[in-house]
Amino acid sequence: xxxxxxxxxxxxxxxxxxxxxxEGKELPSLWTPFVPRLHEPHLNQWALPGGWLPGEEQxxxxxxxxxxxxxxxxxxxLEQLYTFGRVDRSPTGRVISVVYWAxxxxxxxxxxxxxxNVRWFPADELPELAFxxxxxxxxxLQRLRTKVEYAHIAHSFLGETFTLAQLRSVHExxxxxxxDAANFRRSMATSTEIVETGEVLAGTPHRPPKxxxxxxxxxxxxxx
Amino acid sequence: xxxxxxxxxxxxxxxxxxxxxxEGKELPSLWTPFVPRLHEPHLNQWALPGGWLPGEEQxxxxxxxxxxxxxxxxxxxLEQLYTFGRVDRSPTGRVISVVYWAxxxxxxxxxxxxxxNVRWFPADELPELAFxxxxxxxxxLQRLRTKVEYAHIAHSFLGETFTLAQLRSVHExxxxxxxDAANFRRSMATSTEIVETGEVLAGTPHRPPKxxxxxxxxxxxxxx
Numbered sequence: 001x002x003x004x005x006x007x008x009x010x011x012x013x014x015x016x017x018x019x020x021x022x023e024g025k026e027l028p029s030l031w032t033p034f035v036p037r038l039h040e041p042h043l044n045q046w047a048l049p050g051g052w053l054p055g056e057e058q059x060x061x062x063x064x065x066x067x068x069x070x071x072x073x074x075x076x077x078l079e080q081l082y083t084f085g086r087v088d089r090s091p092t093g094r095v096i097s098v099v100y101w102a103x104x105x106x107x108x109x110x111x112x113x114x115x116x117n118v119r120w121f122p123a124d125e126l127p128e129l130a131f132x133x134x135x136x137x138x139x140x141l142q143r144l145r146t147k148v149e150y151a152h153i154a155h156s157f158l159g160e161t162f163t164l165a166q167l168r169s170v171h172e173x174x175x176x177x178x179x180d181a182a183n184f185r186r187s188m189a190t191s192t193e194i195v196e197t198g199e200v201l202a203g204t205p206h207r208p209p210k211x212x213x214x215x216x217x218x219x220x221x222x223x224x
Numbered sequence: 225x226x227x228x229x230x231x232x233x234x235x236x237x238x239x240x241x242x243x244x245x246x247e248g249k250e251l252p253s254l255w256t257p258f259v260p261r262l263h264e265p266h267l268n269q270w271a272l273p274g275g276w277l278p279g280e281e282q283x284x285x286x287x288x289x290x291x292x293x294x295x296x297x298x299x300x301x302l303e304q305l306y307t308f309g310r311v312d313r314s315p316t317g318r319v320i321s322v323v324y325w326a327x328x329x330x331x332x333x334x335x336x337x338x339x340x341n342v343r344w345f346p347a348d349e350l351p352e353l354a355f356x357x358x359x360x361x362x363x364x365l366q367r368l369r370t371k372v373e374y375a376h377i378a379h380s381f382l383g384e385t386f387t388l389a390q391l392r393s394v395h396e397x398x399x400x401x402x403x404d405a406a407n408f409r410r411s412m413a414t415s416t417e418i419v420e421t422g423e424v425l426a427g428t429p430h431r432p433p434k435x436x437x438x439x440x441x442x443x444x445x446x447x448x
Binding site for chain 1: 229230231232277279280281282283304306307309310311318320322
């Protein structure tokens with residue numbers, strides 16, 4: 001097989017925070033949308049939204065277009081995650097997939113007009129996906145869990161301002177484990193990353209919780 | 225231009241810390257190797273080590289092989305940096321370049337048997353490079369500067385153990401600016417990232433400086 005026969009595709013991993021549908025579980029969790037394969041190979045298996053890269057389309061534009069066409073989602077910013085190119089990752093010849101990712105807020109998901117076939121799965125309870133897409137989502141989850149230590153993840157999921165309880169729920173969803181509320185509050189109190197906005201959560205008359213924001217608006221600071 | 229005409233290449237950005245050749249300047253600085261283009265387009269211009277991806281070769285193996293053939297360098301670990309694929313980045317058709325990078329120690333550079341044509345340049349004083357390679361090196365430098373805040377960069381440049389002065393010189397080289405020695409010492413004293421090894425630098429009988437190591441050996445923790 002020579003160099004000319006290599007094909008280039010784009011795919012996108014979306015993470016959204018959802019509480020609905022988890023029936024009684026208190027933890028919000030991460031959900032990810034997939035679309036069924038309409039062609040061989042892996043016909044009818046769930047796969048990441050994506051497609052072939054057209055020769056005249058920028059990588060990120062192709063990722064955004066294919067994502068929008070299948071899921072109705074139009075995140076304001078797609079970040080390049082990683083390029084997957086293992087020799088045997090597709091049974092029909094060498095395919096290099098440049099994978100993008102985005103974290104989206106609940107209202108962005110609610111506003112999307114999804115394609116007929118899109119289906120959301122909990123990110124850590126996935127079906128068997130086409131190609132190496134299980135591996136890709138696992139890699140994205142691992143990156144997300146590393147990021148939560150230093151990056152402004154909650155900004156992407158919650159918007160500009162948030163309560164400490166909301167921030168904790170994001171960290172819990174990303175890490176997949178419950179955090180001690182008092183410890184979390186103490187650790188955030190000494191953090192230089194978040195600051196009080198001086199405002200409180202609207203619609204909560206009795207001891208309304210304070211709103212915070214990140215000192216710098218920078219959802220995914222290192223292009224990683 | 226259809227999808228079939230897209231070609232895939234690999235390139236590698238190497239950063240090494242060098243003090244020689246900077247004539248009297250105390251700061252060590254980052255240097256990067258380039259090789260001359262042997263074909264059109266951009267014949268004879270300096271370019272990152274790299275080449276076309278063969279259909280049967282893994283991405284990282286192709287990057288390591290082309291790097292070794294041209295520079296003699298064999299870093300123990302290449303990390304994927306980013307994939308560059310702008311529609312107009314090559315004048316002879318669409319090329320997607322998957323770029324890898326590595327930080328190498330001075331002794332790794334000294335031991336390399338370089339190809340005839342390789343030439344090292346200070347990373348922030350580059351000639352006009354082929355294609356978008358100036359942009360690629362700038363991007364790598366920016367990523368490196370973000371990393372120095374939290375990653376174990378000195379490990380890659382210096383090895384397992386190092387003095388505080390050596391650690392500071394790495395931070396200075398990466399950030400491209402002199403740091404206050406007393407402030408740096410104080411900031412490292414409160415860091416949980418580095419610990420004393422209990423040993424001192426050999427060959428320095430009078431008040432030999434203490435050796436430190438990172439708490440965890442993890443040169444580039446986030447695959448970014």
